[in-house]
Amino acid sequence: MAFAALIFAAGGCHSESTKQQNATSENADSLLSAMNKAIAKNSDNDAAYISRADYYLSMNNVDSALRDILIAISIDHQNANHYITLSDAYLSAGNPDKCLDALDKALSLNPDSREALLKKAQLYLIMRDYKQSRATLTQLLDLDGINPQAYFIAAIGQLEQADTAAAIRSLQTAVDQDQEYFEAQLELGIIFATQKNPIAVSYLRNAIELRPRTIEPYYQLGLFFQENDKIESAISTYQNILDIAPEYVPALYNLGYIQLVYLNDFAKAADYFTQVTALAPQYTEAWYNRGYTYEQMGRYDMARTDYNTALEKTNNFQKAIEGLNRLDEK
Template sequence: MKIKITYLLIVVVSFYLVSCSGSSSKDDAAKKDSIVSPIELITQQINKNPNIDSLYKQRAELYLAIGKTEKALADVRMALQINSEKTEYHILLGDIYLAMGNIELSKKSLINAFDMDPRNPEPSLKLAELNLFLQDYEKVYLYANKAIEIDNYNAPAYFIKGFAHLEQDDTAKAITAMQKATQNDAEYYDAFIMLGKIFDNKKDPIAGNYLKTAVRIRPESVEAHYNYGLWLQEHGLFDEAFSQYNALLTIDPHNKAAWYNIGYINLVYFENYNKAIEYFTRAIESDPTYAEAYFNRGLSYEQLNQFDNARSDYNKALSLKHNYENALKALERIENK
């Protein structure tokens, strides 16, 4: 199992300073002039106080959050030029280099941070993450264990160890480490999701408890609702599955997988073919290249003896997915109907 490491970025919430004076015909222009972005506000402060290192660090974080890595790099270098003793600046430098794809300089910056402040768990944690990305598992465990030595309740360190064990196909150790993460942080969403998937692969019904907890932790997560909904579906709990998929669709109305799964349940388990057609159609509207949705809508039409519609959908599925065996067999089956 492979993952792509994504470091935490600051979520920038834009805010507005709006002047309410003036006539209604001038309101739009006045509002436009009064909008000040967080970056602009910090830039104004830097212009007034060019030797305050923390301001450059704050602006670098904002630039990094919106993908302007060159500007972020320039700002963190300025912060370091003013004050090179701040561990957090070296960590940020490592994050920026990683975002730029420069693994070696990222690693060097994080090692500098680690050497400067060996009692700070963050450099160890990020070095563990980086080495997980590089699949250098010996170093993953080295740095994760260092983070745990500093803070025995460091849930992310246990999670990273668990992921490394999983990539090395040691499921038992992966479970132990990730359960430790959830014991140390009862709101650790990623660990609950992963444990749910691991136990589901083992056909252990406890998977449902982990996936349900993930939904509780992040009720606005499409991933959480989908994973739990699919688990419920696979265990024949269709009404509960519908509830999860419908919650998902309120968050993401164009989620083709949720529409498809509801259609599939109506087709296969409820034999409600008109409903199935309705939901497969919504899946197709969400993704007009969804071959499986065309095929299953074709099956629904076939069950209703609407053979022309079925034939059309089977042919469309075949055009989207060449040599689609199920579609070929279906076309043969209704050839003379």
């Protein structure tokens, strides 16, 4: 599943962000210290090593996690869950073959492990082995037909194989089984939006209700409104994004585009594009569109400057060349 949105940090929040980071670091240090003490107190406690390994994985310290997992396995080599954790570490290390071996070992110890089967289906999907992914999901769903994550994984595989109709059915099953499944609601919204189906609005609003501080569903909803000429709704939705993240470039850019193309409010368009070029100076289209806005305002010197900047960002950018040619004829 691909999400196009890119979150830019909001300005003026650096001191608060630093405080939060420091607090998080202090909590992490305290947690690690407690884990170390638990292991020192009882070095034969395999669960303690797994807990510390999970912590290391959350901190992207794969080597330390692997060491602890292997110690836990040496203490209890019949625990299938230890091999599932081992598979997580190998996946984080970018080693899918060892990840698969670990999952197979877990399943040899517990053939009905739903977690191991789900992770194995996910792994096959990552490896683009759709046949094995489907077979593993079938095995999982034979054990338990109520498994929304399994249907979601099936849907992603179907999307990657361009079977949109099957993907929709799988995602709708996932949502039927778990109405609070954010990713499934969002993906359905995105799919229906690409089809210009108004039902997209319902799914995207469901996703927003589930995670009101997550930008992606707002952005997809705003884009749907914009592409279907519901301009006021698009503006309102993009403004909702800026209430959460005032420096979110895609929303600022799209608001500028709406002001330029749909509303012909060139002053507002120029303001939005100026914000974008300040936040994302390599954004060629923003430089071009601000130049085009200035051209419409009769501010030809400023337009020329922006067209030239667009060409500096992207060699032979055709629209900027055409813009300069227009200015030469004025």
